[in-house]
Every structure is written in structure tokens, then in C-alpha cells.
Amino acid sequence: MRGDEQTMAAVPAFPGRRWLLPSAVAVELDPDAGHAGRRRPRRTVRDWIVDFSCFLLAVAIGLAVADTLSDDQELPHAVVVADQLLGALSCAAVWLRRRLPLALAAATVPLGFLSTTSAGAGTVALFTLAVHRPFRYVAWVGGIQLVLIPVLMWVRPDPDLEYGPALVWTVLLTVTIIVWGLFVRSKRQLMLSLRDRARRAETEARLRAEQAQRLAREAIAREMHDVLAHRLTLLSVHAGGLEFRPDAPREEIARAAGVIRESAHEALQDLREIIGVLRAGQPDEPGRPQPTLAALDALVAESREAGMKVTLDQRVTDPAAVPASVGRTAYRIAQECLTNVRKHAPGAEAAVTVAGGPGEGLAVTVRNPAPEGDVPLVPGSGQGLIGLTERATLTGGRLEHGPREDGGFEVRAWLPWPHA
Structure with missing residues (x-):
């Protein structure tokens, strides 16, 4: 029994579980x-x-x-x-x-x-x-x-006193003592139960705050991955090009250096904002405007300037009408997919297709053919797709990905777009 008591004393008090x-x-x-x-x-x-x-x-x-x-x-x-x-x-x-x-x-x-x-x-x-x-x-x-x-x-x-009155008096006194003690016990039980409820409410409130903070930090981590991975991939591609082609024309060297400088500036700015949010402890503070579906054209243009082959088939007549959360998720999906194509299939042409409307949802498809030659395995591969799947699920949608029959790769996502 002593060992059982020590074991029970070592059990942490997790919420939602009742220990003996x-x-x-x-x-x-x-x-x-x-x-x-x-x-x-x-x-x-x-x-x-x-x-x-x-x-x-x-x-x-x-x-x-x-x-x-x-x-x-x-x-x-x-x-x-x-x-x-x-x-x-x-x-x-x-x-x-x-x-x-x-x-x-x-x-x-x-x-x-x-x-x-x-x-x-x-x-x-x-x-x-x-x-x-x-x-x-x-x-x-x-x-x-x-x-x-x-x-x-x-x-x-x-x-x-005579026997009768003394008997009645003693019985009444005894019953009064018992009733009084039971009343005091019930009153203490009520006060202690209220105190336990208040303590439990404080614990639950603290756990909810910790959970909200953890979810906010996870959101910041996803945002950091989505933004910085794109910027750092551009840096890596152009720095690698300068390393392997030192005899390139001055125009290409200047263009690559400009992309590296701009990407590094953007990455540092994003990193400052994320660190500022973490220091302030208020992840919901508004920073720079978040990207929407209307910014997809600028993303594709940026990838093309970096030397990537990208085609965009934009079938949404009014990208600004897409809800902000849905448009931001679609933008992040396209951004992460283009980053993956640049890392895992350099030189391949990526095709981005966006279609849908209110009531039928928003469909985002990114595909690329098989890369030419052997492509080295990049550390941490697959983590971005896991984050994209979680993003799509949080918005009420779904995301599927996998290789194609021709050896390429395809990512298909559907996001809800309710009626206005």
C-alpha cells in the first residue's frame, strides 16, 4: 500500500481526468x-x-x-x-x-x-x-x-428535575447538538466546494490562456516558415548561381545581386516583425497588411524575376471579393508550392491554377513536371506540406498532394468560399 500511495502522489493533476x-x-x-x-x-x-x-x-x-x-x-x-x-x-x-x-x-x-x-x-x-x-x-x-x-x-x-422533563430536555439537547454539527459541516462543504470551483476555474482559465498562447505561437511559426522559406530560397538559388557561374554577364550578376539584396531586406523585415510580436506577447497585433488572393500576381511576377518559369491561370473574376482568410491561405499555399518547386525541381515550369466562386469554394492547383537530372534531398522536406494541410483544415477546407504519372508533383487544395 505504501508503494501505491507514492505512485498516486506522483501522478500529475491533468484537467479532465479524475484521480483517486x-x-x-x-x-x-x-x-x-x-x-x-x-x-x-x-x-x-x-x-x-x-x-x-x-x-x-x-x-x-x-x-x-x-x-x-x-x-x-x-x-x-x-x-x-x-x-x-x-x-x-x-x-x-x-x-x-x-x-x-x-x-x-x-x-x-x-x-x-x-x-x-x-x-x-x-x-x-x-x-x-x-x-x-x-x-x-x-x-x-x-x-x-x-x-x-x-x-x-x-x-x-x-x-x-423530574424524570419526564429531564428526559425531554436531554433528548432535545442531544438532537440540537447533532443538527447544529451537521449544519456546520454542510456549510463548510458548500464554502469549500465554492472554493474548489473557483480554484478549478482559475486553473482552467490559465490553461486556456496557455493554450491560446501556444496556438498563437504555432501560427507565428507557420507564418515564419511560409514567409522566410520563400525569401531564403530565393537567396539560396541566386547565391548558388553566382557561385557556379562566376563568369556570367554583368547584367545577370547585377540582377541576381539585386534579388538577393531585396530578398534579404524582406526577410529581415519579416523576422523583425515576428520577433517584435513575440517580445510584446500579443500575437494578434496588426503588422504589415497580410497577403490576399489579389497579391498572387505579384508573387508570380517575383518568382519570374528570380528566374523561375511560372504560368498563372487566374479564373477568379474578382480576387478582392474572396474572404481575407481564404485568400491569405490560398496565397500561402501557392507561395509554399513555388518554393518547393524551386528547391526540389529547379528549372521545371510550375503551373498555378486558381478557380472558383461564392458558394462553390476556391480551388488552388500547383503542378510541375519531373525535374531534370538528380536533385539532392533537402533537409526538412515535407514539413511545409504538413503546414499547408493544417492551414487548409483550419479554414474548413482540404489539401491533397502527391506525385503525378509523368514523375512530376501536384498539390490540390479546396477552400470554402461562402455566399456573400
């Missing part, structure tokens, strides 16, 4: 439930005040009964002394009420037949039992005590 551990309500109302096998916590200042008040109450009731007992001339002196001694011991046992509430309450039941001055300790013990233990324990101990009250009043009669 004592709740805060159970630990507060039943201190032994949450500290089995461990050292009990020390009493707080409030606990000391409450315990000392209960001790004084038990002593006060015991002294009051002792005065009445001393006035009874029929009892032997030894019986009175023994009664008071047991009463003093029972009052001292009140300090154990938090540790042993059930044992203390059960012990005071037969003690009532031996010591009248222990009535105060019995009252405190019964109340403590009703507060700190479930109702089944209170029902057993309280029921036995109620059944034995007529016998107790017959064996130890009250010198000031």
Missing part, C-alpha cells in the same frame, strides 16, 4: 483523509482558539454539574471524587477531538453512566463528530446515545 485522491473538501472536513501515512499539519491560530474554547466549554459544563453533584447528600464522597476525576480526564481528552473524533464520541457514551461531570466533554465530542465525520458515523453514535438516554436518566437522575 482525496478532494479538498474531504481533507478539510476529515483531516485524516488527506494525510494517511504522513505527518499531520500543525494547528493554526484559529484551531488553537477553537480547541481552547471547546475545552473551556467542557470544563464549564463539568463544573456546573459538579456543584449540583456536591449538593447531593445521598452520594458517597468516593463516588463524587471518582465522578469528578473521570470528568477532568474527559475534559483533557477534548484536545484529541480533531485526531480521534469518532473514538472520543464513542467513549463518552458509556462514560456518561460513570461520570455526570463528563457531560460537557460528551457534548463537544458529539458536535465534533457531526462536523468532521460523515453522517453514517453520527447516526450510529447519536442513535445509540439517544436510545440510552432513558436508561441514563433512570440510573443517574437529575436532582432538580
Whole structure:
């Protein structure tokens, strides 16, 4: 059992899962439930005040009964002394009420037949039992005590009251103590449950904030991949061209150097914006205008200036009418596909087709023939297509990709375009 307790204690409290551990309500109302096998916590200042008040109450009731007992001339002196001694011991046992509430309450039941001055300790013990233990324990101990009250009043009669009134008074007092203790327990359960709910709500709010931050960072990572991969690929292609063709005409060298400078400038600007968003911790802040489907012509023109063969078949009559999120996703799909063609099929001609309308959706297709010669494997291949598939899924669309029969490659995407 010790190993099982250690294993359960090592289990993290994940949201949405219920482990076999004592709740805060159970630990507060039943201190032994949450500290089995461990050292009990020390009493707080409030606990000391409450315990000392209960001790004084038990002593006060015991002294009051002792005065009445001393006035009874029929009892032997030894019986009175023994009664008071047991009463003093029972009052001292009140300090154990938090540790042993059930044992203390059960012990005071037969003690009532031996010591009248222990009535105060019995009252405190019964109340403590009703507060700190479930109702089944209170029902057993309280029921036995109620059944034995007529016998107790017959064996130890009250010198000031007759049997009938004394019996009714004692029964009402016992029932009142039990009801009062149950009321205090239910009130504590309510307060602790509200406290648990508030703590759980705070935890869930923190987890939602962390999840939102994680999703925002993932969106930034996708944006960084889509933008920087395109820019850096242009840098790599033109830098490689300058490396392998040092004897190229000055016009081509100047054009390649211009593309490298412009791409590096754009990449640094994008990187500054992304780092600024991460530092500010507000990923939703507006930066530069996000690309839409209307910017697809500029993307194709930029790729052509970089020396890539690209054909664009734009069948959407009004690209500006496409919803911003759908147009941005279509732009990123085309951008990533052109970047992949440049990396994995250099020299091949890419064909971009965009068609659709409101109500039927937006279809984006990018295809390229097989590359000429052997193309080295680029590290991290396939990650961009995974990101594109996730982008399309998040917008409610779908994306398919794969090789063609002629050895080329094709990417087909469909994005929802609802009616205006």
C-alpha cells in the first residue's frame, strides 16, 4: 500500500481526468483523509482558539454539574471524587477531538453512566463528530446515545428535575447538538466546494490562456516558415548561381545581386516583425497588411524575376471579393508550392491554377513536371506540406498532394468560399 500511495502522489493533476485522491473538501472536513501515512499539519491560530474554547466549554459544563453533584447528600464522597476525576480526564481528552473524533464520541457514551461531570466533554465530542465525520458515523453514535438516554436518566437522575422533563430536555439537547454539527459541516462543504470551483476555474482559465498562447505561437511559426522559406530560397538559388557561374554577364550578376539584396531586406523585415510580436506577447497585433488572393500576381511576377518559369491561370473574376482568410491561405499555399518547386525541381515550369466562386469554394492547383537530372534531398522536406494541410483544415477546407504519372508533383487544395 505504501508503494501505491507514492505512485498516486506522483501522478500529475491533468484537467479532465479524475484521480483517486482525496478532494479538498474531504481533507478539510476529515483531516485524516488527506494525510494517511504522513505527518499531520500543525494547528493554526484559529484551531488553537477553537480547541481552547471547546475545552473551556467542557470544563464549564463539568463544573456546573459538579456543584449540583456536591449538593447531593445521598452520594458517597468516593463516588463524587471518582465522578469528578473521570470528568477532568474527559475534559483533557477534548484536545484529541480533531485526531480521534469518532473514538472520543464513542467513549463518552458509556462514560456518561460513570461520570455526570463528563457531560460537557460528551457534548463537544458529539458536535465534533457531526462536523468532521460523515453522517453514517453520527447516526450510529447519536442513535445509540439517544436510545440510552432513558436508561441514563433512570440510573443517574437529575436532582432538580423530574424524570419526564429531564428526559425531554436531554433528548432535545442531544438532537440540537447533532443538527447544529451537521449544519456546520454542510456549510463548510458548500464554502469549500465554492472554493474548489473557483480554484478549478482559475486553473482552467490559465490553461486556456496557455493554450491560446501556444496556438498563437504555432501560427507565428507557420507564418515564419511560409514567409522566410520563400525569401531564403530565393537567396539560396541566386547565391548558388553566382557561385557556379562566376563568369556570367554583368547584367545577370547585377540582377541576381539585386534579388538577393531585396530578398534579404524582406526577410529581415519579416523576422523583425515576428520577433517584435513575440517580445510584446500579443500575437494578434496588426503588422504589415497580410497577403490576399489579389497579391498572387505579384508573387508570380517575383518568382519570374528570380528566374523561375511560372504560368498563372487566374479564373477568379474578382480576387478582392474572396474572404481575407481564404485568400491569405490560398496565397500561402501557392507561395509554399513555388518554393518547393524551386528547391526540389529547379528549372521545371510550375503551373498555378486558381478557380472558383461564392458558394462553390476556391480551388488552388500547383503542378510541375519531373525535374531534370538528380536533385539532392533537402533537409526538412515535407514539413511545409504538413503546414499547408493544417492551414487548409483550419479554414474548413482540404489539401491533397502527391506525385503525378509523368514523375512530376501536384498539390490540390479546396477552400470554402461562402455566399456573400
